[in-house]
Amino acid sequence: MTTAELVQQIKQKKSFLCIGLDADLDKIPEHLLQEEDPIFAFNKAIIDATHKFAVAYKPNTAFYEAYGVKGWLALEKTIRYINEQYPDVFTIADAKRGDIGNTSSRYAKAFFEDLGFDSVTVAPYMGKDSVEPFLAFPNKHTILLALTSNQGALDFQTQTLVNNEELYHKVLKTAVNWKNSQNLMFVVGATKASSFKTIRELVPNHFLLVPGVGAQGGNLKEVCEYGLNNQVGLLVNSSRGIIYASRQTDFAEAAKNKAFELQQQMKVYVDQLLS
Numbered sequence: 001m002t003t004a005e006l007v008q009q010i011k012q013k014k015s016f017l018c019i020g021l022d023a024d025l026d027k028i029p030e031h032l033l034q035e036e037d038p039i040f041a042f043n044k045a046i047i048d049a050t051h052k053f054a055v056a057y058k059p060n061t062a063f064y065e066a067y068g069v070k071g072w073l074a075l076e077k078t079i080r081y082i083n084e085q086y087p088d089v090f091t092i093a094d095a096k097r098g099d100i101g102n103t104s105s106r107y108a109k110a111f112f113e114d115l116g117f118d119s120v121t122v123a124p125y126m127g128k129d130s131v132e133p134f135l136a137f138p139n140k141h142t143i144l145l146a147l148t149s150n151q152g153a154l155d156f157q158t159q160t161l162v163n164n165e166e167l168y169h170k171v172l173k174t175a176v177n178w179k180n181s182q183n184l185m186f187v188v189g190a191t192k193a194s195s196f197k198t199i200r201e202l203v204p205n206h207f208l209l210v211p212g213v214g215a216q217g218g219n220l221k222e223v224c225e226y227g228l229n230n231q232v233g234l235l236v237n238s239s240r241g242i243i244y245a246s247r248q249t250d251f252a253e254a255a256k257n258k259a260f261e262l263q264q265q266m267k268v269y270v271d272q273l274l275s
């Protein structure tokens with residue numbers, strides 16, 4: 001999917017909501033455990049109920065890898081279902097990959113070609129040659145970890161270098177000069193709302209994937225204050241806050257209501273920027 005197509009979808013749905021498909025057999029409604037593939041059954045119901053309010057879905061691969069072959073098959077079925085039924089929706093494999101170039105090119109092939117995701121999250125720690133194999137895929141997007149939502153982000157990402165610049169600033173400034181950097185997006189946690197002003201000065205045009213709204217306590221309004229750009233430029237993710245809004249048979253309806261609630265807040269900003 002091109003960035004222009006993503007922006008078009010944001011405009012049409014008046015939403016920049018990304019729903020995290022972090023399906024966990026210990027949390028999904030009990031009645032689904034009788035299904036042949038409970039994870040896929042859960043995801044399918046969530047997707048069907050929420051697709052009008054969401055422009056992106058983000059399965060975190062950990063939740064599938066945890067169940068071995070069965071989990072990977074559920075992931076494959078989920079992405080195929082989205083691509084076939086809702087081809088205008090942007091898909092993110094939250095896999096946080098990155099390795100020496102030869103290996104990264106295999107990861108890129110797995111997520112972009114074999115599974116057919118539009119994007120994958122990648123860690124910047126191994127540098128340019130570990131990221132450029134992902135960037136080489138046209139109309140696929142590499143979402144580089146910049147300032148993550150967790151407490152541990154302060155351990156390395158905000159440490160200052162000799163010139164007094166924070167490490168994640170260096171990541172942003174360096175990565176935008178890599179080959180095919182038009183295919184880059186960045187992860188910035190909603191819990192780090194006070195940093196969005198500086199981040200937007202460094203990367204005014206790139207999309208930011210923003211996890212941390214909902215269960216982690218991030219605030220949509222604060223993120224929007226400085227995170228938005230003239231194309232919206234944000235994909236704000238909520239996983240547990242939406243998919244586990246109810247653990248009973250009404251789970252899909254409850255997820256729909258939560259997604260609608262967030263979409264209604266987002267609509268105000270989209271109307272201002274893209275009308």
Ligand SMILES: O=c1ccn([C@@H]2O[C@H](COP(=O)(O)O)[C@@H](O)[C@H]2O)c(=O)[nH]1
Pocket residue numbers: 020022060094147148149150187188189211212213214215216237238239240241
């Ligand atoms: O900085 C980051 C990067 C990734 N994540 C992932 O996003 C979702 C958030 O889930 P919630 O249930 O909405 O808290 C999850 O898959 C994380 O692994 C993140 O939270 N922060």
